[in-house]
Amino acid sequence: MNENKMLQSTSIIIFGATGDLAKRKLLPAFFNLYIEGRMPEQFNIVALGRAEKNDDDFKNYIKENLILFSRNKKAIDTEWEKFQSHITYFRHQIDEDKSYEDLELKLKSLDKAYGLRANRLFYLSIAPNFVSTISGHLKKAELASEPAQDRIIIEKPFGHNKKSAVELNELLSRTFEEEQIYRIDHYLGKETVQNILAFRFGNSIFEPLWNCKYVESVQITVAEEVGVESRGGFYEGTGALKDMIQNHLLQILCMVAMEQPASLDAGEIRDRKVDVLKSIRRIPYDMVDHYAVRGQYAEGVVKDAHVKGYRQEDGVDANSPTETFASIKFYLDNERWEGVPFYVRTGKRMREKQSYITIKFKPLPQSTFIGGQHALSQNKLIINIQPLMDIRLQFMTKMPGLTVELKPVEMVFDYFSCKEDTPEAYETLLLDALEGDLTLFMRSDQVEEAWDVVKTIQEYWENNPDPSFPNYAAGSNGPKQCELLLQREDDSWA
Numbered sequence: 297m298n299e300n301k302m303l304q305s306t307s308i309i310i311f312g313a314t315g316d317l318a319k320r321k322l323l324p325a326f327f328n329l330y331i332e333g334r335m336p337e338q339f340n341i342v343a344l345g346r347a348e349k350n351d352d353d354f355k356n357y358i359k360e361n362l363i364l365f366s367r368n369k370k371a372i373d374t375e376w377e378k379f380q381s382h383i384t385y386f387r388h389q390i391d392e393d394k395s396y397e398d399l400e401l402k403l404k405s406l407d408k409a410y411g412l413r414a415n416r417l418f419y420l421s422i423a424p425n426f427v428s429t430i431s432g433h434l435k436k437a438e439l440a441s442e443p444a445q446d447r448i449i450i451e452k453p454f455g456h457n458k459k460s461a462v463e464l465n466e467l468l469s470r471t472f473e474e475e476q477i478y479r480i481d482h483y484l485g486k487e488t489v490q491n492i493l494a495f496r497f498g499n500s501i502f503e504p505l506w507n508c509k510y511v512e513s514v515q516i517t518v519a520e521e522v523g524v525e526s527r528g529g530f531y532e533g534t535g536a537l538k539d540m541i542q543n544h545l546l547q548i549l550c551m552v553a554m555e556q557p558a559s560l561d562a563g564e565i566r567d568r569k570v571d572v573l574k575s576i577r578r579i580p581y582d583m584v585d586h587y588a589v590r591g592q593y594a595e596g597v598v599k600d601a602h603v604k605g606y607r608q609e610d611g612v613d614a615n616s617p618t619e620t621f622a623s624i625k626f627y628l629d630n631e632r633w634e635g636v637p638f639y640v641r642t643g644k645r646m647r648e649k650q651s652y653i654t655i656k657f658k659p660l661p662q663s664t665f666i667g668g669q670h671a672l673s674q675n676k677l678i679i680n681i682q683p684l685m686d687i688r689l690q691f692m693t694k695m696p697g698l699t700v701e702l703k704p705v706e707m708v709f710d711y712f713s714c715k716e717d718t719p720e721a722y723e724t725l726l727l728d729a730l731e732g733d734l735t736l737f738m739r740s741d742q743v744e745e746a747w748d749v750v751k752t753i754q755e756y757w758e759n760n761p762d763p764s765f766p767n768y769a770a771g772s773n774g775p776k777q778c779e780l781l782l783q784r785e786d787d788s789w790a
């Protein structure tokens with residue numbers, strides 16, 4: 297949630313710098329911040345990887361990937377030479393003392409060149425099982441010894457259930473203060489997700505309607521066209537519940553449902569989100585089938601191309617019970633949302649990539665226009681997160697003409713009407729981390745509560761594989777039972 301601030305000199309240390317995330321997201325994000333003049337005046341990216349590489353090879357590899365993945369490609373010709381001078385590749389063995397001693401020397405030599413002890417931003421872009429090793433070594437080598445200056449960014453998944461998340465938090469707390477830990481959920485960096493707060497609390501006309509008196513249901517959809525691609529090995533045993541719902545969808549739900557924060561202070565906003573997570577009614581183990589639906593994609597057709605089923609993907613077991621689709625009906629036990637269902641759904645290999653929130657308002661209790669030829673549609677507010685980025689308000693209007701005929705219409709605010717190009721989520725989040733702003737990052741209790749919300753579903757699904765898998769065709773809208781979840785309440789996906 298940055299403003300243009302003067303940034304302290306910083307050494308950015310990326311663990312896993314030769315991995316997918318670094319080439320697709322992290323380096324392009326730093327590059328874009330750089331060309332927009334948002335990086336500190338003095339900074340260096342120390343890219344750590346296991347492979348023996350020289351600096352030039354690594355830099356060429358990064359340049360090739362900037363051409364593929366950077367939002368701004370035009371600037372590569374003019375800015376690359378300057379940007380690349382801030383990058384050093386460093387061979388590193390995660391579990392070797394010597395590697396951390398060498399890193400210490402490197403960071404000290406950078407400090408000497410800066411003329412001060414710079415801030416240190418450690419980015420862990422590695423498999424979750426290495427977090428404890430790295431954190432232990434950073435402590436032992438006293439590499440992150442300045443709580444006011446040193447920060448660590450950790451990618452999801454943060455643990456694989458509540459117990460492991462608690463353990464991981466405990467372990468990190470041996471090296472870092474909570475204020476130094478930036479647990480990333482990249483959905484919170486998306487422009488359209490950040491705007492939910494501005495939309496709700498920066499306008500006077502929506503907030504009075506934002507409660508159980510006027511809202512009938514809230515629906516949150518994150519549909520992806522892609523399958524598991526090359527991540528079959530990771531995805532097996534993860535599944536849609538842990539990969540998407542526990543983090544991204546619950547965070548969106550928090551933004552929609554939270555009470556007004558007293559200020560934009562990070563602690564205050566995070567407190568209000570934790571309140572929401574605590575208020576979500578826990579689903580009893582023996583009621584999971586009533587509130588939750590899971591699915592797994594079979595082969596099918598997506599955008600005219602025939603694609604494999606999940607069980608045929610590389611790295612996936614031929615009888616895999618892992619879900620690639622999940623949908624849940626939640627209730628919030630608080631005054632504002634009493635009795636309002638919050639439906640969330642997410643899936644891979646769906647008909648189209650589409651993420652959006654629908655707020656469905658209750659029908660009018662009485663209306664002059666009820667009955668006869670006037671089929672009144674309920675008012676809806678649709679917040680399109682991606683790839684469409686807009687806000688649509690649907691309401692009824694009289695058709696121009698001599699007869700009185702009503703029709704639903706839409707009023708649309710399109711982001712691109714303000715700015716053609718919006719920053720990538722990682723740009724926003726990395727800038728916040730450089731500035732020390734924790735607002736868009738997850739606090740330890742947020743992560744633990746979110747795991748608690750899905751705990752019974754996770755256990756029930758693990759203990760009871762679904763014999764109907766695969767139960768939806770790639771390129772469809774997911775399993776039929778997902779429609780039934782809403783039909784039981786006389787509702788439908790909007």
Ligand code: BG6
Pocket residue numbers: 452520539
């Ligand atoms: C990641 C999940 O967190 O989010 C992926 O691990 C998923 O499985 C991705 O594809 C979706 O992110 P986005 O920004 O493309 O919607």
